Amino acid sequence: MQGGTSVRLYGLEWPKESARISRVFDLLVAAILFLAVSGAFHLHYMLTAGDWDMWIDWKDRQWWVTLTPIMAITFPAALQYVFWTKFRLPIAATFAVVCLLFGQWINRYFGFHLWSYFPMSEVIPALLIPGALVLDIALLLTGNFLFTAMSGAFAFALLFYPTNWFWLAPYRLPVEVMGQLVSVGDYISYAFTRTALPEYIRLIERGTLRTFGGHSAIIASFFSAFVSILMYLAWWHIGMLLARVVTTPNTLKNFMGLTDKDEPAEAAQKAIDGTSLQGRSVAAE
Amino acid sequence: MRTFCFHESSCVRVVLSAAAAIMQIGILTFVPDAALAHGERNQEPFLRMRTAHFYDVKWSTNEIPVNGEIVVTGKFRLFPIWPVNLPLPEAAFLGNGTPGPVLARTESYINGVPAIQSTKLELNRDYEFKTVLKGRVPGYHHVHPMINVMGAGPLLGPGNWLTVTGNESDFKLSIKTLSGETIDNLETWGLGRVFFWHGLWVAIAIVWLVWWLRRPLLLPRFRALTEKGGDRSQLVTSTDRLFGAGLLVATILTVFFGFQATDTAYPRTVPLQGSRATVEPLPEVPEQVKVVVNKSNYDVPGRSLRMNVTLTNNGSSSAQLGEFLTSNQRFINHEVSQAMATVDPNYPKELLPPNGLKVSDSRPLKPGETKTVDIEAADAAWETERLSSLINDPDNTLGGLLFYYDEHGKRTISNVSGPMVPVFTDPDNRTAENPKGGAG
Ligand SMILES: [Cu+2]
Numbered sequence: 093m094q095g096g097t098s099v100r101l102y103g104l105e106w107p108k109e110s111a112r113i114s115r116v117f118d119l120l121v122a123a124i125l126f127l128a129v130s131g132a133f134h135l136h137y138m139l140t141a142g143d144w145d146m147w148i149d150w151k152d153r154q155w156w157v158t159l160t161p162i163m164a165i166t167f168p169a170a171l172q173y174v175f176w177t178k179f180r181l182p183i184a185a186t187f188a189v190v191c192l193l194f195g196q197w198i199n200r201y202f203g204f205h206l207w208s209y210f211p212m213s214e215v216i217p218a219l220l221i222p223g224a225l226v227l228d229i230a231l232l233l234t235g236n237f238l239f240t241a242m243s244g245a246f247a248f249a250l251l252f253y254p255t256n257w258f259w260l261a262p263y264r265l266p267v268e269v270m271g272q273l274v275s276v277g278d279y280i281s282y283a284f285t286r287t288a289l290p291e292y293i294r295l296i297e298r299g300t301l302r303t304f305g306g307h308s309a310i311i312a313s314f315f316s317a318f319v320s321i322l323m324y325l326a327w328w329h330i331g332m333l334l335a336r337v338v339t340t341p342n343t344l345k346n347f348m349g350l351t352d353k354d355e356p357a358e359a360a361q362k363a364i365d366g367t368s369l370q371g372r373s374v375a376a377e
Numbered sequence: 378m379r380t381f382c383f384h385e386s387s388c389v390r391v392v393l394s395a396a397a398a399i400m401q402i403g404i405l406t407f408v409p410d411a412a413l414a415h416g417e418r419n420q421e422p423f424l425r426m427r428t429a430h431f432y433d434v435k436w437s438t439n440e441i442p443v444n445g446e447i448v449v450t451g452k453f454r455l456f457p458i459w460p461v462n463l464p465l466p467e468a469a470f471l472g473n474g475t476p477g478p479v480l481a482r483t484e485s486y487i488n489g490v491p492a493i494q495s496t497k498l499e500l501n502r503d504y505e506f507k508t509v510l511k512g513r514v515p516g517y518h519h520v521h522p523m524i525n526v527m528g529a530g531p532l533l534g535p536g537n538w539l540t541v542t543g544n545e546s547d548f549k550l551s552i553k554t555l556s557g558e559t560i561d562n563l564e565t566w567g568l569g570r571v572f573f574w575h576g577l578w579v580a581i582a583i584v585w586l587v588w589w590l591r592r593p594l595l596l597p598r599f600r601a602l603t604e605k606g607g608d609r610s611q612l613v614t615s616t617d618r619l620f621g622a623g624l625l626v627a628t629i630l631t632v633f634f635g636f637q638a639t640d641t642a643y644p645r646t647v648p649l650q651g652s653r654a655t656v657e658p659l660p661e662v663p664e665q666v667k668v669v670v671n672k673s674n675y676d677v678p679g680r681s682l683r684m685n686v687t688l689t690n691n692g693s694s695s696a697q698l699g700e701f702l703t704s705n706q707r708f709i710n711h712e713v714s715q716a717m718a719t720v721d722p723n724y725p726k727e728l729l730p731p732n733g734l735k736v737s738d739s740r741p742l743k744p745g746e747t748k749t750v751d752i753e754a755a756d757a758a759w760e761t762e763r764l765s766s767l768i769n770d771p772d773n774t775l776g777g778l779l780f781y782y783d784e785h786g787k788r789t790i791s792n793v794s795g796p797m798v799p800v801f802t803d804p805d806n807r808t809a810e811n812p813k814g815g816a817g
Contacts (some may be wrong), residue, residue: 101593102601103608111593118594152649179598180612182621183589186582193579209477209514211564216571221578222628225585229625233618251629254636259574261639262567264646266555270484270491274650276554280563282493283550284478290470290525292495296651 126191133167133188134195143289145196146204148214148263149281151256153309154297156218158316161249162323164189164220165227169245169324172231173331182232185224185248193217213263214280222255223248237328245324249317253309422767424532425704427456427776427794428463429524431534432702436723441512443543447480449473449508449522452659453534456776457501458794464528466498468653471506474521474533479514479541481550487656494654498524501792502658512541513548535705537725556645574635585624588617662789665692666742666781670795671749673775675765677801681755682775686793688748695741696781696789701734701754703777704764708734708754715782730756741784768799 099111106114137145140163144156168185175184196217204210230244231237263277274282282291297308434451441447455466471485471492485492485508498504508522518541522534550563560566601607666688673684690696699716701708707724709716711733720729737751759765767773776794783789 101597102611103606104597104600104604106597111597114596115593117596118590121595122590149649152651178602179595180602180609181589181594181598182613183586186585190579190582190586193575209479211478212568212571213564213566219575219578221582222632225582225628226625228585229621229628232613232621233625247629251632254632255578258635258639259567259571261643261646262570264648265558265643266645266647267552267560268555269493269552270486272491272493272650273555273647274493275647276552276560276563276566278493278650279552280566283481283483283563285473285475285482286478287472287474287523287531290472290495290527290531291493292468292470292525292527294649294651296649298651 125187126194129167129171129188129191130195133192134199136166137163137192137196143293145218146200146215147281147286147289148216148277149275150294151218151260151277152294152296153253154312155295157253157309157312158319160218160220161223161252161316162319164192165245165248165320165323166327166330167192168224168227168248169327170331170334172227172240173237173328174335176231176237178335182228185227185231185244186221189220189224192220209284211280211284214284216259218252218256219259220248220252220255223251226251237325241321241324241328245320246317248324249320250313252316253313420530420533421770422704422764423460423770423772423774424463424529425764426767427458427460427774428526428529429453429455429532429534430702430778431522431705432778432780432790433719434522434535434724435721436537436539439537439723440540440542443512443515443541443545443547444549445512445541446483447510447512447539449510449520450506451522451534452503452505453522453524454503454778454790454792455498455500456794457792458774458776459500460772462772463526465500466524466526466529468495468527469498470495470525471508472523472525472531473508473510474523474531474536475518477514479516479518480510480520480539481513481548482508483511483550484509487654488659490654490656492654494650494652495527496654496656498526498656499658502661503790504656504658511548511550512543514545515541515543533705535725535728537723556643581624581628588620663691664791665694665789666690666696666779666791668779668791668793670793673795673797674800675759675768675797676755677765677768677799679755680757680759680765681753682759682797683751683753684793684795685749685751688742688750690742690744690746692783692789693744694783694785694787695743696783697739697741698734698736698750698752698779699782699788700780701752701777701793702780703754703775704762706730706754706756706758706762706764708756710734710736710739712736712739713782715786715788716780718786719788727758730754730758732756742781767797773797 097108099106099108101111141156141160144150144159150156168188171184171188172182175181175187200212200215200217204215205212226247227240227244230247231240234240234243263280264275266273267276267279269279269282431451431453434449437446437448437450459465471487473480473482473485485506487496487504487506489505490496492506506522510520518539519536520539521536524532524534526532548564549561552560552563554560598612601609601612669687669689671685671687673682675682688696688698697713697715699710699713700719705728707720707729709720709729711717732755735753735755738748742748767775773796774794775797776792779791779793781789781791
């Protein structure tokens, strides 16, 4: 025991200075990761569930409910692999969807509202946080990705519609416009027009699910939940692949006369000789 | 005052949004493309000459205050020689081409049928439209009536500059719901619940994240997992599990009761409406004057379209050729007073080529008469509107409408279409710089 100069963290001894630097490192990584995940997840999400999430008149009870959880469970699953297996942190899903929501609100407020004049009521993003919390806690409590898939991923999709109904319901009140019945959401998007995104592009409960009457949201949720299990498993493995650190020797560095500090100059010269024989023979006068 | 138009400022917007995109690279948020979506001059000529031809377009006024109304009315015909590479208008939607929702659309109709839903349209038929727009964002805006056709994109009608004056914050679009609620302004309706619910869940998420982030995070945890002597039970403690389990139950209960409470608060809701409207075209009017294009040339240096056409009047009244309309450019025969009388003073000048239409024989065709005439539509618009790029098109066919008037001012319309042969040089030494010709 060195008294005041070291601390124990999770059973291991750390010099105080190292522990302090490691904490700074934590905060730096957290900040960088926050921006990186916001960007990458947002991009992925825009490209897959984009318009459904973007517009108040796209959030139907079938396609929106089915697609959003399936596309949104991707990054949480991949990050859960890394966060849990490398650090035992059950916060990946929550972290990912908070990042996503941050990116979305920035995008909707500055890009759509201020820059392109859309009212905020037309461009509200969906909320995924309750499902993500359940997904994280499922991993914490089971400690197993298969059980997490079957319980957490399932709940992630099932919770989606009820979570969002809380704020969405006012946009599904009936109004009469030009003698026709539409919802408030339909009318908002009709009034605040999108030049490049006409009405017919929307997919509003197309398909056989509609024959189930008013229950299409429930059926879509269950369907989405089953697919989400598969998506979760697939993306957990994608996370596994991406977590493998792959490095290649940097020969270019040697060509430029740069060597690692601890690398003897001779070894560096050898590296050059070994890798640039052809170059030398061509260059020989 | 903000002044934006697609064709005037699309470049500026592209550059600005590229800059914005670079600034946002860290969070990679998108600048929406609605405002950059098109510039009418960038649309291929075949799209503008052989799809929707808008005519009789009128704007009730050119200037309104915020909350004031502009009524845009007019007709359009879907050209029968529809480009082969475009899908037929199985689903079409009456839009308005604006730089973002600077005007709010409160009503729109095609042949009297509400156009809030899309509809199927028929080729070689005419439709009447009406759109009511309400001023929202002050500025000087270029606004077009427009038909979106599934698979073919936006087909733009004539654009006009509209001025909106006043204060954006005064804008209001109110409506009363069928279930009894009064919506004061649709722009802000429901946002209270949105902010509350989003804020609540973000707060809960932050509690969960901070619960874990407050302890030494990355390297200490990684070492504890991988090195001998690391104490894994400290990584995830039983307190953590208990807190997690509690939060799990609280989350599920909150969602469940939130859902129940919402259903109680809003017992009467309807799903999004996604049906198709049925619109009958205007009654078919037989084509009174049959047009046969014998030859058509586009004179590149002279910037003029010349056609040799044989016209046959199959009707019972006379017919005098008054106007050639293509790509929203109205070439009007100045010798025909009825045609000149159709020009609304509000009509945008840039869509009325000053030289109009030159017809070698402008005398009315008598009933039953057949006559071959040369017509010429010469204007810099062919270049500035980039219509001459038809030369580069694999389907080098032009299209437009010809308007005829009888002695009582009654109008009939014929389609005109034919291959366009470019003339790159001519004996008068004319060039694009020197269209008058002469020794150069
Ligand atoms: Cu324009």
